[in-house]
Amino acid sequence: MPVLLSLISLGGAVALLLWGTRMVQTGVQRAFGARLRGALARALGHRLQAFLAGLGVTALLQSSTATGLMVTAFAAEGLVGLMPALSVMLGANLGTTLIVQLLSFDVTALSPALILTGFLLFRRNAASLAHDLGRAVIGLGLMLLALHQLLLLFAPVESAPALRLLFRLVGEMPGLALLLAAVLAWALHSSVAAVLLVMSLAGHGVLPLPAALAMVVGANLGSALNPLLEGMGRADPAGRRLPLGNLLNRLLGLALAMPLLAPLAGLVAWASPDPGRGVALFHTGFNLALALLFLPLLGPYARLLQRLLPARDDPADPSRPRYLNGAAQELPAVALAAAGREALRLADLLEEMLRGARAVLARPEARIPPDLAAREAAIDRLNTAIKAYLAQLDTEAMDAEDHRRLQAVLLFATHLEQAADVVQRGLLPHAARPRKRGLPLPAPAQAEVLGWLDRVLGNLRVAGALLMTEDPRAARMLAEEKAVFRDMEAAATGAHFSRLRDASRVEGEASALQLDLLRDLKLVNSHVVAAAAYPLLERDGALLSSRVALVAGDES
Incomplete structure (x- = not known):
């Protein structure tokens, strides 16, 4: 003892x-x-x-x-x-x-x-x-x-x-x-x-x-x-x-x-x-x-x-950079073009995540595919690789246009990585809620949510095109989508509180879930707009510094 x-x-x-x-x-x-x-x-x-x-x-x-x-x-x-x-x-x-x-x-x-x-x-x-x-x-x-x-x-x-x-x-x-x-x-x-x-x-x-x-x-x-x-x-x-x-x-x-x-x-x-x-x-x-x-x-x-222990070159690995050529770093214009092409892959990976969420919402009994989490991790790693690549450029050899382009690529990559976080931590868990609770969305609400998601997918494709074409008209159209989602959220919030007065508990949960999904999609859309439209509008002087209205005397 x-x-x-x-x-x-x-x-x-x-x-x-x-x-x-x-x-x-x-x-x-x-x-x-x-x-x-x-x-x-x-x-x-x-x-x-x-x-x-x-x-x-x-x-x-x-x-x-x-x-x-x-x-x-x-x-x-x-x-x-x-x-x-x-x-x-x-x-x-x-x-x-x-x-x-x-x-x-x-x-x-x-x-x-x-x-x-x-x-x-x-x-x-x-x-x-x-x-x-x-x-x-x-x-x-x-x-x-x-x-x-x-x-x-x-x-x-x-x-x-x-x-x-x-x-x-x-x-x-x-x-x-x-x-x-x-x-x-x-x-x-x-x-x-x-x-x-x-x-x-x-x-x-x-x-x-x-x-x-x-x-x-x-x-x-x-x-x-x-x-x-x-x-x-x-x-x-x-x-x-x-x-x-x-x-x-x-x-x-x-x-x-x-x-x-x-x-x-x-x-x-x-x-x-x-x-x-x-x-x-x-x-x-x-x-x-x-x-x-x-x-x-x-x-x-x-x-x-x-x-x-040689590195394994896995072309199927979505997180492995494909266009970040180290030799091109001596020529900033070429290196920035390569980084832009790599940034477009972030848009492709984010689109795959959104399509995965759409598949779950379209079939409430479906489970979230496990590879969607891997897509979010791949976006994180690819975003880190793009930033590390751009950080190694010789800034003294770059002109003003090169600096502007560098900032545009960095903003695009950063906002899409943040959008992927919203999908992973908000949209996907909300999309899985009907199966987990056994309370599917009513058919009209489901169709409305799928329509919102398709609109975000369309905006994401426009953002990818904007990164390469820098068309100011397309930038204005994409920026207007932010106001569209803001109006949709206001209307959906009002409809939700109207339904709560007469709806049953099940109907109330479905309405709350629909509103949560819209807010997730609105946030994803905001990152998409900020990724591609805002840098171009700011360049052309078409972006206001504040949405707050001026009061009398502020003009002075």
């Missing part, structure tokens, strides 16, 4: 450590997540900048796994080259060691003050920066408290024969220690928590130093597994290059360190008489040595990974 209680207490302390680490990570992500992601994206042009960005972001997030998943997504979407992405991961591996270095000192007395400070900050407005920072400060306090609890738990370990036998077995078999730490770091999604646990074990003399160093190497290996497993779900092998490259460099570090555990343990013992502090020093030194070894070799290493 004492052994069981000791194991439960140990598990609770480890869970508290993990929860504290999680709170630090989520608090920082909520406070600075978008800015961290943006800073990371901006730093990916050069290997040294990328290395420092990976170090800094991971030091704040306290999770190389979170950084790895973020950069793996960048690399898979083609937003960053493999070499700077590998640099980020080397920096991320070093960044995880900073909090371990801090906590290797005796700072447990700060735990109550940190938890109190974090609590006071957390009680601020939930939308404030202080609220999110409070979460992170509470997490740091909980981590210190968990480490203190672990030290107290390890004090009587020598009196527990079963635990003494377990740790002796781990201490005599470095391979088992490595495997145990790798599994622990993988399961916790955090090498920081695993290394802090090892530091506590070593600091209390429960683990011999060579076994503790083997567990540090194992924790480093385990934290590289999560991005790799995430990348395994990607159809394109190119999306697995970065996590595989990160895992391979850690395996190389393992192969170099394991035969040298005894002399490394002697060196660590010489550098620090405190075994726990020595584990922290080894953790930093190991990752720093890997960074120094791999940074100069990232060019050939990236080329090797590209040969091992």
Whole structure:
């Protein structure tokens, strides 16, 4: 029974450590997540900048796994080259060691003050920066408290024969220690928590130093597994290059360190008489040595990974750009034409989504085709690829007309991506409601909704033609469609409230659904108009800055 209680207490302390680490990570992500992601994206042009960005972001997030998943997504979407992405991961591996270095000192007395400070900050407005920072400060306090609890738990370990036998077995078999730490770091999604646990074990003399160093190497290996497993779900092998490259460099570090555990343990013992502090020093030194070894070799290493995992050219993939020719970027006019052709594919994909919604509305018993969600994701990726392509153009070689055309393509792509979001999150769920509730629309209402949808489809085709022809007459006709939908919404709203006075519950639900569908279609139509008509009307001075009527005296 004492052994069981000791194991439960140990598990609770480890869970508290993990929860504290999680709170630090989520608090920082909520406070600075978008800015961290943006800073990371901006730093990916050069290997040294990328290395420092990976170090800094991971030091704040306290999770190389979170950084790895973020950069793996960048690399898979083609937003960053493999070499700077590998640099980020080397920096991320070093960044995880900073909090371990801090906590290797005796700072447990700060735990109550940190938890109190974090609590006071957390009680601020939930939308404030202080609220999110409070979460992170509470997490740091909980981590210190968990480490203190672990030290107290390890004090009587020598009196527990079963635990003494377990740790002796781990201490005599470095391979088992490595495997145990790798599994622990993988399961916790955090090498920081695993290394802090090892530091506590070593600091209390429960683990011999060579076994503790083997567990540090194992924790480093385990934290590289999560991005790799995430990348395994990607159809394109190119999306697995970065996590595989990160895992391979850690395996190389393992192969170099394991035969040298005894002399490394002697060196660590010489550098620090405190075994726990020595584990922290080894953790930093190991990752720093890997960074120094791999940074100069990232060019050939990236080329090797590209040969091992060549990109799969799937012409059927709608999210893969077809016209964004890198060689054309030297000629802005040609590059802008290529981007315009690619933007028209967004209109084609949006039309497929609208036709899918129409099929569901025409047959209430039909289910939403699963490929419609894939179409929305393809629009997102294609829109991102178009923007990245245009961002690389030499703006100094562009004249005023080129700049105007660039803005037109960007606006077109942005508004169609937003229209696809409306279809995915609003129109399709509303279209599926009759089947889910068993309340189909009455035939007249169904015909009216299908007529509205066909009108949006027609406007979308006009918008695609406008992007290429830039005909001002067609732009005016398309812009007038916004007023048409506004009038239709006003009429439908009035009819809905008139029906509610005499209608049954079923009729009222059908009328409300019809109005919801019209509002979704009106919003989609607004994005279509803004995508193609407004830029042309603004160019010709035919677009008013405001629809608000001027009052007397405003003319002056």
